[in-house]
Amino acid sequence: MALDLPQRVGLPGRIRPALPGSAPGRLEVAGLDALDTAATPGPSIGGRAWTALWPKALAIAIVLAAWEAVVWTGWRPQYVLPPPSAVIGRLWAEAGTPELWGAVLTTLRRAVWGFGLAMMIGISVGMLVSRFRVLRTAIGSLIMGLQTMPSIAWFPLAILLFRLSEEAITFVVVLGAAPSVANGLIHGVDHIPPVLTRVGRVLGARGLAAYRYVILPAALPSFMGGLKQGWAFAWRSLMAGELIVVIANRSSLGQLLQVNRELADSQGMLAIMLVILIIGIVLDSLVFGTIERRIRQRRGLLTA
């Protein structure tokens, strides 16, 4: 094969075949390459699930046992502090009712909508601030400040502006979550290895293309931290909002909590609290945890 010649024989002229062929070194290189990329076998799915689950199960068991113990001591009467068994039984009974599911759906719809809006605003602001130095000087510290502002402090203003309405809740959820999202993105962009932006520039990524193909994906791992934090703030703000902003004929988790307190039904109240906690854990570990793990795995930032 003519293409193999330059490998072995010194030729007087340049050979520029239109298509590269296989060279004699191929097998040798492939052998070394194969050595260099030994596959790492992972444990079985069942084994992984067990490793991930038993510490959690044990921790939950310890917490429930402690709770049960406190109730046994008779520190508070059982109609104020019911034992976990009663609360879980109540939760089991409520789980089949449309009231609970309706409330969960209303709350989740608000959370998703509010967080989605916060993401859009946070990402836009974060992109602009990370791009333009002037903007960073102008509002960089303001965004930090907003992040530390307790979202409940926004409610008086929200209620004056929007009355007791969905908008008031959304307003506070967005203000609670957007600064974290923006900050996460700014932080992520700041920590991109300079060589990657440089390569992007050399490869011809400019303007929006640079953001789409280089800067945003490069910032993603640290940005996920900001998204998680934003979600946590959104969820907290939402709970505070639902306790304060009661909208007639629209049951939500926060509202059920409030109603149960007014009826002095602490079993029901604790059952709702458990629901809120479980939703928080499920979203954090299943949704955000999974996305984060996928990202890190794909980039080799995680060892099996």
Added chain:
Amino acid sequence: MSGAPAAVSGAAVQAAGETALPPPAVRVTNLTKVFGSGRGAVRALDDISLTVNPGELVCILGASGCGKSTLLNVVAGLERPTHGSVQCAGQPSFMFQEAALFPWLSVEENVGLPLRLRHEPGAARRARVAELLDLVQLGSFARRQPHELSGGMRQRVALARALAQEAEVLLMDEPFGALDAMTRDILHDELERIWLATGRTILFVTHNVREAARLGDRIVLLTSRPGRVADTFPVDIPRPRRIEDPDVAALARRVTARLREEVARHGA
């Protein structure tokens, strides 16, 4: 210095001399680069002139800190010259000491990115990427992620990505500097083969004398602080070469002797 005849082994077009066509792929004229200003100013490059002909592989050789990388950065347009001018046939592509592959993209997506940025349609892009991966002999690693590859393989992917830019000029900034000697030998063979196959113009920066003698059509020796062209060595050792060729070793000795002279003159 730019007037030195380019001794490109076997390239007949260059024999006619400096005035003949085609125009040079890179022409650096009286380039000076100063960083900072006032008392803290550092003169990195001083009055450098250099002409690289199309299809030529020129090695820029110098000790660390002599401004070799600065020279490449200016040619790439990443930095502006303080004085003088740089002409280059189109926007050059660039390879660094780190492969700097994008960790969120697979091998084939990395190689395809320059094509995507040029809005190459999907089918043509995939075909070209497959071709380039075959060229660097990593066809079977197309779907892998960069972190699954060895350092040498990553550099080959980076080379394929640089070639995907279809730039006439390829700038290489100590691309094999971080690799072990064995891998480097293999990559020298690979680079020579790919360069012969594609006919690109390569400006290759290194501090390794043997590497320069192994690869270059011409070696341009730079002094340190400020970087000036100290000497130019044409290399007319037939290709393909080997790093252990006696001719390569002999040339490396000559270049090293010249380098020592320079160091002795200016103080290390």
